[in-house]
Amino acid sequence: MTFGSITRNLSFLGAGFALLATATPALPQDGNDEARMRRLEAEVRALQRKVFPGGDGRFFEPQISAQPTVSSTAPSTSTTAVTDILTRLDALEAQLQRQTALNEENANAVRLLSERMDTLEGGRGSATVAATTPTATPAASTGATRNVAATATAAGPSDERVAAVQAIAKPQTDDAADDEYSYGFRLWDAGFFPEAQQQLTLFVEQNPDHWRTTYGRNLLGRAYLDDGKAKEAAPWFLKNYQEDKTGARAGDSLLYLAETMIALDDTRRACIALAEFSETYPALAAGRLQSQYEANRGKVTCN
Template identity: 25%
Template sequence: MRARLPVTLLALAVLAAAGPVASQTPLPAPPPAVDPLDSRDAKRVDRMEKVVRELRAIVFQLRDTGKPVVVQPADTDARMAEMAEKLSDLEQTLRSLNSTIDTATRDLDAARRENTTLKTQLEGLNQRLATMEQRLASTAVAAAEAEPTAAPTAPAGDPTKDFAQARQLMLAGDYDAAETAFATFVEAYPDAQRTPEANYWLGKTLSVRGAYANAAQAYIGAIRGWPQTSWAPDAVVELSRSLIALKKPADACNALAEFSRRYPKAPPTVASRAAAARTQAKCAA
């Protein structure tokens, strides 16, 4: 019998026989190398490196300057939030400013419209004042025709003496004789220096007996040219009262408006009577 070879030797023999065949079969490729750091680990490493750089800067700054170190955040989130807040405040301020400008513009437009309205009203008032004397004169003349005055007596020929005589009659309370004397003076001396004052006193005597139409005509003659005399403001007030009695409140208000404009420094008693006349005539403020 043939002797058996050991198992080990037999296996080696088999491998030797199969060697050339095995050498022709390629071995599988090794798996690709795997990066031990995934993406999250890489980000963590970047942040750590950034912190290290900041710490180094802090240490060097403290060493070089010896001053307290203010640590600034590495990210910009806080600064972006701060800038966003400031931008929001700026936008709010801008909106408030725009609102203020819009309000001022509306107020200016309203003021311009009011100014135009006032200008128109002033022009109308000036026109009414310009025609006031003509209207008052026409009213007084028409009323005078319906109620003639007493026939004047012949003057003595001396204006000074005739005026003094008429005034003395009035001071004595003889209003009828004073009325006749002043009417005679006005007719005899139409251009005398004291003729306007004679018209004033004539108007007074006519008002006493209720002859308001003739009184208004006399007062108009007294204030023609708006004299700056002691009796002139009272003559305007008496004219307005006569017009109120004649149921002509609009004309009375026009006369009182001229009183305020022509005689701003009238005596308090006269100004008080003018205010009462305005109330009675229901003049506009």
């Protein structure tokens, strides 16, 4: 019994003594003093037995014989499925933080590429005007102009590629945003991956709340992955999964994220993404994406 418990019980016992003293009628001061004392002692012992069950009036057995022990609440060594999910989500969130910066760099690179292509196309137009307008140009300057034009032509897309891209028509419907996505899809489907990357980047940045955005981010990741740029593809797949896990292509992006990690020889993250996919989207793992899921599982050995 602790010191605090003894103190409380003695206080209670003292209160009992006071109660008995007030409740017992006064007796004449005669030869009944001894009987009165014995009766009081009997009542005290009864009260002691009530307060301290099992006591003998001198030594009382405490109701709690030992100090309470604090049970350990440490988790067992084997983690639960929920713990595994939280661990994987922590890993994915950390990866998202690292790849967000890369995502921004990629977006800037796309903008620079767009500006470069516009400059090159403007340069070709200026060269055409210059060729049809006779001017007195020194021989040395003419040679330098030809070298610059040759370099610009080599750096830019060929005329055949420009013509092929221009041959792909952009849809014209009542939903202009959907037309932008569909045009990006047509570019990707035709194998024009850099052009598709540029088009789809513009679409997802300008239409973050459109119902097609989950398709656009997923397809943008695929455009990079199919172009052999796995590092650029990963942040788009992860972003599409994290932004809306109930999105129409969120599950696809998580599975493609695993495929991207496999391409980067990052087995640990590939296994995390595959496990998360199977637990979060079991219907897809056993249905529409079953063959792709099993193919990716066959490429890595996960614990």
